[in-house]
Amino acid sequence: NAGVTQTPKFRVLKTGQSMTLLCAQDMNHEYMYWYRQDPGMGLRLIHYSVGEGTTAKGEVPDGYNVSRLKKQNFLLGLESAAPSQTSVYFCASSQDQGPQPQHFGDGTRLSIL
């Protein structure tokens, strides 16, 4: 019953450091997404993937990179962290882009000092 699993759950970085957020889903979903959630704002799409080996930019992709080497995993990288990237990051997956809902992980709370 794992669904979507994100690691780590919390992280504090210094400006300029790099890190990778991991997302794994066990539902055999084709589509995967990375969002950020900031106070007073809706979820904003960073990058998404429509299948293994594919990635595409979302609404706010700058400063982030992603990879989907395996169908079940979707990685989000911060190359040089900035304080503006302090946020809660959610990974989600869905079977398609139509009526099927997205299933979310528990989130990663990231602070950049």
Place this chain on the structure above:
Amino acid sequence: GQNIDQPTEMTATEGAIVQINCTYQTSGFNGLFWYQQHAGEAPTFLSYNVLDGLEEKGRFSSFLSRSKGYSYLLLKELQMKDSASYLCAVTDSNYQLIWGAGTKLIIKP
């Protein structure tokens, strides 16, 4: 531009009924979702509407009017555990989900 509007915060009493409204202006429409998000947790799916009318699921119902760009989520027999944020999201013509900022619902005894 694309826009989804929801009230920022609402307060209701345990056992009562509350209606949370959502209006949208998007490039195309391919369905509307409502999600519930408890503080510090992930959003979880509540309902989906693609045709006009009311969809009922237990204590929760969701209504859609595509001509008015309007939806509401109706919560009946409110319980303390219903205290959460409720997110409205619209699938646009490119099948991207556009999210509202959410409505924080506070339930008082």
